[in-house]
Amino acid sequence: MSQKFKVRKLREQKPEDLLKDLEKLKGELIQLRTVKVSAGNAQKLGRIGLVRKRIAKYLTVINEQRRNQVKSTTKHASNLPVDLRGKKTRAIRQRLTRSEKAQKTLRQWKKQNNFPLRKFALKE
Numbered sequence: 709m710s711q712k713f714k715v716r717k718l719r720e721q722k723p724e725d726l727l728k729d730l731e732k733l734k735g736e737l738i739q740l741r742t743v744k745v746s747a748g749n750a751q752k753l754g755r756i757g758l759v760r761k762r763i764a765k766y767l768t769v770i771n772e773q774r775r776n777q778v779k780s781t782t783k784h785a786s787n788l789p790v791d792l793r794g795k796k797t798r799a800i801r802q803r804l805t806r807s808e809k810a811q812k813t814l815r816q817w818k819k820q821n822n823f824p825l826r827k828f829a830l831k832e
Contacts, residue, residue: 713762713765715765715768715769717772718765718766718769719769719772722773723770723773726766726769726770726773727770729766730766730767730770733745733759733763733766734763736759737759737760737763740752740753740755740756741756744756745747763775774792775792778792778806779792
């Protein structure tokens with residue numbers, strides 16, 4: 709386990725296998741933390757960080773796979789799930805669409821039609 713851990717290998721695994729391995733890692737982390745409380749040796753304490761990073765890598769790959777699966781199923785849907793939409797800024801997300809901006813109230817429409825902008829010709 710001292711060798712470098714490759715995420716590339718994780719991406720090839722099935723989600724069920726990833727979840728099983730993740731549970732094993734979580735169990736190992738719990739054991740290491742109990743050893744830490746009971747004043748264990750320093751070698752095991754240094755392993756806590758490695759296990760935590762490995763758990764993070766597993767979770768990242770699992771979330772990636774889920775997102776890709778949802779993307780493929782909602783590819784032609786008109787509305788995407790919230791977590792797949794572009795984040796941008798709140799102001800941009802709340803902004804009105806072009807059609808919403810162009811809409812006018814009945815009063816505005818009457819005023820515009822009954823009192824159009826006047827055009828004047830200038831004498832030279």
